[in-house]
Amino acid sequence: MKNLYIFIAVLFIPWSFSLAKYDEFEDGDDIMEYDDNDFAEFEDVNEDAVTESPQRIITTEDDEEEATVELEGQDENQEDFDDADTQEGDTESEPYDDEEFEGYEEKPDASHSKNKDPITIVNVPAHLQNSWESYYMEILMVTGLLAYIMNYIIGKNKNNRLAHAWFNTHRELLESNFALVGDDGTNKEATSTGKLNQENEHIYNLWCSGRVCCEGMLIQLKFLKRQDLLNVLARMMRPASDQVQIKVTMNDEDMDTYVFAVGTRKALVRLQKEMQDLSEFCSDKPKSGAKYGLPDSLAILSEMGEVTEGMMDAKMIHFLTHYADKIESVQFSDQFSGPKLMQEEGQLTKLPETKKTLLFTFNVPGLGNTSPKDMESLLPLMSMVIYSIDKAKKFRLNREGKQKADKNRARVEENFLKLTHVQRQEAAQSRREEKKRAEKERIMNEEDPEKQRRLEEAALRREQKKLEKKQMKMKQIKVKAM
Amino acid sequence: MADPRRPGKVARDKPPATETNPALEDPTPDYMNLLGMVFSMCGLMLKLKWCAWIAVYCSFISFANSRSSEDTKQMMSSFMLSISAVVMSYLQNPQPMSPPW
Numbered sequence: 001m002k003n004l005y006i007f008i009a010v011l012f013i014p015w016s017f018s019l020a021k022y023d024e025f026e027d028g029d030d031i032m033e034y035d036d037n038d039f040a041e042f043e044d045v046n047e048d049a050v051t052e053s054p055q056r057i058i059t060t061e062d063d064e065e066e067a068t069v070e071l072e073g074q075d076e077n078q079e080d081f082d083d084a085d086t087q088e089g090d091t092e093s094e095p096y097d098d099e100e101f102e103g104y105e106e107k108p109d110a111s112h113s114k115n116k117d118p119i120t121i122v123n124v125p126a127h128l129q130n131s132w133e134s135y136y137m138e139i140l141m142v143t144g145l146l147a148y149i150m151n152y153i154i155g156k157n158k159n160n161r162l163a164h165a166w167f168n169t170h171r172e173l174l175e176s177n178f179a180l181v182g183d184d185g186t187n188k189e190a191t192s193t194g195k196l197n198q199e200n201e202h203i204y205n206l207w208c209s210g211r212v213c214c215e216g217m218l219i220q221l222k223f224l225k226r227q228d229l230l231n232v233l234a235r236m237m238r239p240a241s242d243q244v245q246i247k248v249t250m251n252d253e254d255m256d257t258y259v260f261a262v263g264t265r266k267a268l269v270r271l272q273k274e275m276q277d278l279s280e281f282c283s284d285k286p287k288s289g290a291k292y293g294l295p296d297s298l299a300i301l302s303e304m305g306e307v308t309e310g311m312m313d314a315k316m317i318h319f320l321t322h323y324a325d326k327i328e329s330v331q332f333s334d335q336f337s338g339p340k341l342m343q344e345e346g347q348l349t350k351l352p353e354t355k356k357t358l359l360f361t362f363n364v365p366g367l368g369n370t371s372p373k374d375m376e377s378l379l380p381l382m383s384m385v386i387y388s389i390d391k392a393k394k395f396r397l398n399r400e401g402k403q404k405a406d407k408n409r410a411r412v413e414e415n416f417l418k419l420t421h422v423q424r425q426e427a428a429q430s431r432r433e434e435k436k437r438a439e440k441e442r443i444m445n446e447e448d449p450e451k452q453r454r455l456e457e458a459a460l461r462r463e464q465k466k467l468e469k470k471q472m473k474m475k476q477i478k479v480k481a482m
Numbered sequence: 483m484a485d486p487r488r489p490g491k492v493a494r495d496k497p498p499a500t501e502t503n504p505a506l507e508d509p510t511p512d513y514m515n516l517l518g519m520v521f522s523m524c525g526l527m528l529k530l531k532w533c534a535w536i537a538v539y540c541s542f543i544s545f546a547n548s549r550s551s552e553d554t555k556q557m558m559s560s561f562m563l564s565i566s567a568v569v570m571s572y573l574q575n576p577q578p579m580s581p582p583w
Binding site: 177190198207225 | 551
């Protein structure tokens with residue numbers, strides 16, 4: 001519906017323009033003879049002067065030629081006037097002396113030579129013409145808009161077809177693994193909608209839930225913006241591909257504590273910078289996976305070697321090697337909290353919430369020129385996802401690994417606390433001051449003087465006790481130091 | 483293979499994109515909306531035809547990139563504003579637009 005309204009509105013613009021223009025050309029005058037109303041006064045002056053007066057006026061407006069042509073024009077005009085005059089004067093010349101016409105002897109010669117001078121027709125500038133051809137910029141603009149609309153419709157339909165092709169290919173596998181396939185969050189009961197949830201013209205979501213080990217799985221089909229012409233043109237310079245992003249939220253008891261990632265080197269470098277957990281726990285640069293038989297294009301980021309050893313079993317290596325061109329990144333993390341949040345100093349008072357997550361990003365083959373058939377090639381990758389879920393549940397760190405992991409997490413937390421120590425101190429101080437102030441106010445507001453006195457004494461006693469405690473502590477520290 | 487499905491353990495989809503994510507994800511429609519309004523005001527006030535035309539393009543681009551959760555009212559209002567800027571520029575000055583070269 002939206003498209004229809006816009007299409008109709010856009011059609012109105014050129015139509016209104018064409019209507020406006022045709023009104024002016026109803027009588028079908030010759031363009032050369034048609035003058036603006038401003039210059040209409042010259043129309044009736046002289047029949048011969050009609051063709052030349054626009055020339056004269058236009059040449060006067062044309063600054064460059066004003067000096068040279070104006071005189072010519074004026075001369076010619078005067079000649080015409082004089083011709084008419086002399087014609088009229090022939091009958092009336094009798095009462096006039098010939099002496100009066102002495103200065104005009106050269107004129108008849110000039111009028112003869114006028115016939116031999118070629119008439120230079122100056123081009124009328126475009127902004128003074130009134131044909132629709134002069135509106136070529138507008139026509140260009142409207143054509144551009146129409147092209148944009150056409151591209152929008154075509155791109156939207158293509159994305160839609162790709163999304164449905166993907167879903168039809170994967171539906172069976174998903175339905176056999178998940179009890180709930182498709183949920184847009186609007187229904188009261190948790191029933192499968194069995195449909196993709198369209199967020200955008202280029203993003204489609206699918207929520208699957210109801211399986212052992214995992215809380216749920218969110219699949220996002222992030223297609224290229226085929227509906228936006230600017231994006232299409234930008235992609236001609238820099239090719240990109242459609243992506244399928246899968247985020248599996250694991251149950252707390254079904255995944256051990258580790259952070260691990262594998263993917264293309266470029267993607268891992270970017271993730272290491274952006275993602276909170278990868279930057280904190282995987283401090284080394286991405287290592288090559290050649291040791292495990294992975295192709296050179298893939299690299300590994302891991303919290304500790306044991307995790308890599310555990311993750312890289314035969315089946316996983318098989319998956320990664322065969323579909324390396326489609327894998328952008330795979331991330332298993334128990335401390336996943338999304339990308340690093342750029343917060344101000346004062347606001348960071350506690351660690352962001354973490355969730356045990358498996359993240360997969362796959363590139364659809366075709367580098368933008370995908371067809372619905374390409375979606376079938378992504379099916380094995382979904383099998384890999386399912387396998388990874390089961391593997392993450394089965395994989396447990398041994399004692400050493402667990403100790404290391406716990407140490408790492410404690411270290412990260414300590415660092416964070418140190419950073420925010422100052423803020424927390426300030427917050428505690430302000431809270432204490434607030435309490436004191438509230439108490440003082442209470443004392444002041446107390447009407448009974450007896451009660452007031454008693455409350456004041458109680459507050460004083462409390463203060464003294466606190467001071468004593470502090471002094472004791474200082475003494476103890478001094479003794480210990482000694 | 484045992485059936486891995488557990489109908490009893492179904493969790494509802496809680497869309498995570500609430501407060502921070504819409505701004506993080508893609509600012510294009512918002513920028514284009516703003517640009518479109520700025521250009522259409524310029525076109526109206528300064529009577530510049532090319533400003534008005536760019537405003538129309540901006541509102542189209544903003545519409546194409548918009549999220550489904552966004553208000554259609556906002557889209558339509560920016561679109562109408564840019565169309566009115568074009569129409570007003572031409573009503574005031576019916577001469578064709580001259581190219582900048």
